[in-house]
Amino acid sequence: MPANLSSALETFKRQRDAAEAHYLKANRVSVFFREYTAAVETLLAALWAEYFQNSALCLMAVGGFGRGELYPCSDVDLAVVSPNPLSDGIQEQIARFVQTLWDCKLMPSVKSGGIGELCESVRDDITGDTAFLEARFLFGNRQTADELAEKMNAQRNVPAFVEAKLVEMEHRHAKSQGSGAVLEPNIKSCPGGLRDIHTLLWIAKAQGLATNLPDLLKQRILTRAEAGMLSHGYRRLAHIRIHLHLNANRAEDRLLFDLQPQVAESMGYEGLNLRRQSEELMRVFYRAIKTVKQLGGILTPMLQSRVSSTPLRVTLRIDDDYIQVNNQIAARHTDIFFRRPEHIFKIVEIMQQRNDITALEPQTLRAWWGATRKINRSFYQNSENRHRFAGFFRNGNGLTQTLRFLNLYGVLGRYLPAWEKIIGLLQHDLFHIYPVDDHILTVVRNVRRLALDMHSHELPYASALMQSFEKQDILYLAAFFHDIAKGRGGDHAIQGIADARQFAADHFLTGEESDLLAWLVENHLLMSAVAQKEDIQDPDVLDAFCKRVQTHERLSALYLLTISDIRGTNPKLWNAWRASLLESLFHAAGRYLTGNGGNPHTLFGRRRQEAADLLTRAAVPEKQQKKLWNALGSAYFARHQSREILWHAANLVHDFETPIVRSRILPKSNSFQVMVFMPNGPRLFARLCRIFSRHGFDILAARAFITEHDYILDTFIVQIPSQHAPEDYPDIQSALEAELNSFIHGHTVAEISSHSRRISRRSRYMPIAPSITITPEEDYPDWYSVEITAVNRPFLLADMAEVFFAHNVSLRYAKISTLDERAEDSFTVFSLDLKNPKIQSSLKQTLLEQLS
Template sequence: MNQELISYIHQELQQRKQHIVEDYLHHRQASMFFRRYGAELDRCLGILWQESFVNRRMCLLATGGYGRQEMYPQSDLDLAIVSAEELSAEDEQDIARFVQVLWDIGLAPAAKIGSTVQLLQAAAEDLTSDTAFLEGRFVCGNHKLAHEFVAQLNLQRDVAGFVEGKLLEQSQRHYKARGAASQLEPNIKTCPGGLRDLHTMLWLAKAQGLRPHFPTLVHEGILTRAEAGLLMHSHKQLARMRIELHLVAGREEDRLIFDLQRQVAERLGYQDNESSIKSEQLMKQMYRATKTVKQLNGILLPMLKGRVFSSLPRNVYEIDDKYYQVGNAIAVLNVKLFKQQPHEIFNIVRVMQSHNDINQIAPRTLRAWWQAAQKIGPDFYADSENRKMFISMFRRGTGLTHILRFFNLYGMLGRYIRPWAKIVGLLQHDLFHIYPVDDHILMVVRNMRRLAIEAHSHELPFASGLMASFPYKTVLYLAALFHDIAKGRGGDHAELGVADARKFAKDHFLTDYETDLLCWLVNDHLIMSTTSQKEDISDPEVVNRFCAHVKTRDRLIALYLLTVADVRGTNPKIWNDWKAGLLENLFQASLRTLSGLGSNQRITVSRRQQAAITLLDDMGYNERQQRSLWNILGPSYWVRHEKQDILWHVSKLIGRENEPQAQIQIDTELKSLKVMVFMPNAPKLFAQLCAIFSQHQLDIAAARAYVTGHQFILDTFHLLLPEGSEVDEYPEIAAMLQATLGHFILGQFIPIPAPRKASRRIRHSHVAPRITLFEEDVIKESDVYVLNIVTANRRGLLANIAKILSDMDISMIHAHVMTLDERVEDTFLLKSGKLADTKTQLQLKQALEDILAAS
C-alpha cells in the first residue's frame, strides 16, 4: 500500500477525530460522538480495504463496541475479517499488512480472522466470540458474504444457552467487583450497574431476535416507557463519564481512579461546595446511575429469560387469595393490588419471610410493586398497620439483610424513613470507608444478622455465642440501621442520629427499655472501638472509666456486638485478628468489672506482682535475685504492663539484668509477633526500631516504651505479620527479624528513613492531618501528655514521628497504633517537663505537621 496514502489517511483521521472531540466538548452528547466517530472509522476502513483487497470473497465486519456504534475515544477497534474459503498464504500476508496499517494510523485493532467455517466454530465454542459477532455490522467488502455469515451465526446460536451464559457471566463479574479497589475506583464499564450490564440487557434481547434498543423493548411490552427513559438516561451519564476518562487519561482507562476523578468531575461541570467536593459529587452521580441500572436489571433480565424458557414446565403454587409462587419467585394475582391496597407493599415481603423457598419477586409483580412504592407519602408512614408490619420484619429477622437491600435499591427505605434518603450514595473520602454510607449501614446490618445465624457461627464463635443468648436482637438490628444515619448533615452524627432513632422507636412500638438501649447505642457506638484501639486497656483505670460509662451488662454486650459488626462493615482491610483481640479483651475485662469481679489499680498491681513471684519461684530463683530485678524495673513497671507481658519479661530478664537482648514470640491466632527489646538507652532507639520493622514489612499494632532504673530500654511491640503470609512462613519471618535485632542491640544502628511518597489514593483524598496534644489527667504522674495524630498512612510513619520526639527530648511511654486501611489514628502517651511550656507544644505540633505534609 502506498506509504503516502497511509500518512494522508493517518493525518486526516487524527484531524477529523480532533474536530469530533471538540464538537463533543461543546455539547457533550455521547450519542452524537459515537455516531460521528463511528462514521469516520467506517470511511477510513473503507478506503484502506479497497486499497488492500480487490475482487476477493472477503468482508470486514465491525464487532463489539464498534459494531454497536459505541466507540470510545481510546477503545480497541473490534473487527472480524471473514473469508468465504480457507485463507491462502497470500491472503494471510495481505491481511497482516492491512492490520499493521491500522496500527500505523493510530488505531488499536482487535481482529478475529478466518474462514466462515473457522469463525462459526469459534463462535459456537466461545461465548465471548459469539457475543462480539452478535453485534457484527457490515463495513466493507463482500456484502453478500457478510449477510450470509451473520445469518448462519444467528441460526446456529443456542439462544437458551447464550442467555444462561451471559447471566452467569454477569453474576461472576458482580462477585469479583466486591473488593475495596472496585468500590473506591469503580470500573464504569464492568462494575455492577455499569455499561456492561446495560449491554447484557440488549444482548439478551438481540439474541432473541429483538432490535437491541430500549424503545423496541417498550414496543414489545418488556419495558415501560418510563423504565426505558431511566435506562437511556443512565446510559448517557455513564457514557459521558467514560468518554471523559479516555480523553483525560489519553488511553483506554475505564476506572474512575483517584488521579482522574477530580479532573473528570471538573470537566463535567461539578464544583466544590460546603457539603462536598467535586469528586464526591461525581461519584454520587455514578452511584445513582448504576443503581438505576441495577433496579431495572431485576425486572428486565427475568422477563427476557422468561421469554426463552417459558415453554418449560413451571411449578406454580397458590399461597393465598393474593399471591402465588412460581418456582422460587412470588407473584401477585392482581397487578393493581399494591395501588389499591398500599399495605401490601410491606405485606408481600412478610409473606416472603415466611417461605424459605422464595427468594425473589416475579418481574411483572416487581414492576407493579415498584411503581406503587414510588408514590407513597407521609400517609403511608402514618398508618399504624404499615409501621407494625415494618417493625415485624426486624423482630422476625429472617431475610432481613435481603429485604433492606431490596428496599434500598428500589428507594423504599428513603421514602419510608425520610432521613435515610439523605445518605443514599453519600461517599466519605476519609481513607478507610470504602462504601457509600447507605451501603456501609446495610453491610453492618448484614454482619449483625450473620452473628444470629447458626450457619455462620464459625466466623466469629465468641460474638455469635453472645448473640445467640441476647434477648434484644431487634434493638441490635435497629442500632445497626441508625448508627450512621445522620452522616453528612454537619455536627456530631451520633448525637443527631439519636433523635431519628428515638422517633422511629416511638412510632414503631418499642418498649421504653428497648428505646433507651437503642438510643444509647446510636449515641455511643464509637466508644468501644476508640477505647480498645486508642487507650491502654491493660490499665484498670481505663477499664473502670469505660465501665462507668457503659453501666450495664446488656449495654456492654450490645455495644460489643455492634462494634464488631461496624468495624467489619467499614472496610475489609481494617478488620483483623489483632483488632478482634483488643475488643474481646476490653469486653472480658469490662464484664468482670461490671460483674463485681474487677479491682482497683492497687489490687491489680499486687496480682501482677504475685503472678511474677510465683513464676520465678517455680523457675528456681530466690528472693534476692527477684528483688534485684524488681529494683531495676521500678514501681511504675507493674502499672504500665499487663500480666501476660510481665510474665514473659521477667522470665527472660531474671539473671540477665545487664545483658542486651531481643526476644520474639509468634502468635499464630492473632497473626502477629510480640517483640521485646532490652538494651542500654540511647537517643532515637525507638525510632530506629520502628524503621527496622518497616524494613521487614511489619506493621506496628501497639508499642510500649519503658526505661528501667538502670537506664535500659524495655520496649515491647505487637507487630502484624504481612498480609497473605502463611502460618508455615511465620518462623522464617521471625528468624529474619531476630537476626536484624541481634545486630541492632549490639550497636549496629540504622538511619531513620526520610518520609516516603504517599499512595495515589492518599494524594487525592483531601484529608487534612489532625494533631491534638493535651495533659493526661487520669494517670497519677506529672508531666504526662496525650498526643493524638490522625493522618494518611504510609510505611515508616511511626519511625519519623518517634525521631521528632527523640530530637525534642520527649519520652514515649506508650504508643497505640490504629491503622484503618490508608488512614492512621495513633495515640501516644508522652512524658516531658518541657511540654508544660506552650512554646514547646507549638514547636512539636509544627514539626509533626511538617513531617505529615511531606507524605
C-alpha cells in the same frame, strides 16, 4: 505509508478531533458515537480499498464498534471474513492491513478466517459469539457477510447463550468486590455498569426481540417510564466513560482517584474543591448504576423466562391476594399495591417469612415498584405499615436481603427521609470503602450473621454472645441507625440519637428498648476508640469506660455492634490484633462491672502474683524474683498486662543486665510480638521503628518502658506484610531477630529516608488534614496524651518519635491504630517542658510538618 493513506489518516484525525470538540460543547453521547464511528469508518474505507479492492473478502464491525458504541480510546473490533479458508497470501495481506491500523493508532482487535473457521471458533467461546451477535457489514463482499451471519445465528443455542451470559454476569459481579472495586469502580464491568446494559440487549437480541433500548420499548418489554430511566442511566455512564478516556488519554475504565476530580471538572462540576467534585461525580455514578440494577431485576428474569429450561411451572396458593410460582411470589391482581398501599410492605413480609420464596415475579415487581413511588407521609403514619416495617427487624429472618431489596428500589429513602440523604454518600476518610448506605447494610448483615448458627465458626465467641442476647432486634436497629446522620456536619453519633428515638416512638418500641437503641447510636464508636487508642491496662481508662457503659447488657450490645461495624467498614481493618484488643476490653470491663478488678492496687498485685507463681513453679528463688521486680519498678505492673509480664519475666529473671531480643508469633494472626531489652540511649525507639518499617512491617502497638536501672524494655506488636504465607513466618522471624540482635549489640543499622516510599493514589488525591491534640494527664504532672490523625505511610511512627526526641519529650506508650490508609495514633509522653506554651506549639508545628 502511501500518500493516499496519509491523506486519509489526516482526514480521520480532523474528524476525530471535531467529534470530540462537538461532544464537549453539545454534550450528546449519541452524536459523539455517530461522528466518531463515521470518522473511523472513513479511514477503514481507504485502508480497505488499498489492500482488498475487488476481493471476495468482507470487513465487518463487531463488538462495541459493531453496535456503534465507540469510545475515544476503545479497541476497534473488526472481522475480516472470507468465503473460503484463508490462503498464505491473503493472511499476509491481512497482517499488513492490521499493522497499518496499529500505525494509525487505532487499537485494532481483529478476527480473520473463513466462514466455517470463524463459526467453529465461536462455538464454545461465548465472548466471540457475543461479538459476532453485533456484527454489521462495512466493506467488501456483502454476500460473504450475510452468509456468515446466517450460519452464526443458526448454530447459536439461544437458551445456552442466555444462561452463559447470566453466569458471566454473576462472575463479573463477584470480581467487583473489595476496596479497589468499590473506591475506584470499573464503569464498564461493575454491577449496574455498562456491561450489564449490554448483557440485557444481547439476551434480547439473541431471542430476536431487540437490538437497542428503543426496540425494548416497542416490543413492550420495557414500559415508557422504564425505557426513559434506563436510557438516562446509560447516558450518565456513557458520559463518564467518554470523559474518562479523554482525560486519561487511554482506554481507562476505572474511576481512579487521580482521575475523579478531572472527570468531574470536565463534566461541569465547577466551583467545588477536589473532594466535593469527586463526591458529586461518584454520587451521580452510584445512582446511575442503581437504576440499571433496579431495571435489571425486572428485565433479566423476564427475558430469561422466555427461553428458560427450568422445571415445569408450579403454582401454589398463598392467600387470597398472592400465589407462589416456583420460587417467586406473584400478586393475583397487580393493581393491589395502588388500591391497598399496605401491601407494599405485606408482600415483602411474606417473602421474608418464607424461605422457599426468593424473589418477586417480574410483573409483580414492576407493579410493586411503581406503587412504591407513592410512599408519602400518610403511608408512614399508617400503624399497619409501621408494625410491618419494625417487624422486619423483629423477625430477623432474611433481614439483610430484605433491607438491601428495599434500598435498591428506593423504598428505604421514601419511607425514612433521613435515609435518602445518605444514599451513595462517599466517605473520604481513607478507611471507609463503601457509600454510607451500603456500609450500614453491611453492618446489619454482620450483626445478623452473628445470630445464625451456620456462621458461628467465623467468630465463635461473639456468635455465642449474640445468640444468647435477648434484644437482637434492637441491635439490628442500632446497626441500621448508627451512621444515618452522616453528611450533615457535626457529630453524627449525637445527631443520630434524635432519628433513633423518633423511630422508636413511631414504631412501638418500649422505653427501655428506645433507651438502649439511642445509647448504642450515641456510643457506637466508644469501644473502638478506647480499645484502639487508649491503654486498656490503665485502671483509670477502664473506670472511665465502665462509667459510660454501666450495664452488662450495654457492654455486650456495644461489643457486638463494634465488631460488626469494623468488619463492615473495610475488610482490611479486621484482624486478630483488633479482635484481641476488643475482647480484652470486653472481658476487663465485664469483670469491672461485676465488681472484680476495679481496685488498681488489687489489679497490679494480681498481675505481679501471677508472674511470681510462674517463676516459683520454674524453681526461681524468691530473692532473684525480688531483684527483677525492683529493677522493673512498681510502674511496670501498671503499664503491662499479665500475658506480657509473664513473657518478660520468664526471659529476664536470670539476667537483667544483658541486652536481649525475643519475638513470638501471636496465635491465629499474621503478627509478631517483639520485646527489646537493652541499655537506654538516644533515639532508640525511633531507630527500632525504622527497622520494622524497612522490613515492611506495620506497627500495630508499641509500649516504651524505662526500668529503674535505666534499661529500655520496649514491646511491639507488628503485622507481617500480607504477601507472605504462614509457612514463611519462621524465616521472617529469624531474619528480624538477627537484625535486632545486631542492633542491640551496637552494630550500626543503615537507616532509610522516610520519604523514599510512595503513598497510594487515594492518599495523594483524597488526603485528610492532619490533626494533633496534646492534653495533660489528670493527676499525673508532666505526663501528656498526644492524639495524632494523619495519612498513614511507612516510617510515620519513627518520624514522630524523632520529633519527640528532638523536643526532649520521652515517649512512654504508643497505641497505633492503622485504619487502612489512615493513622490514628495515641501516645503517652513525659516532659518537663511541655507546660511551656511555646515549646508545646513548637512540638505541634514540627509534628504537622512531618505529617504533611
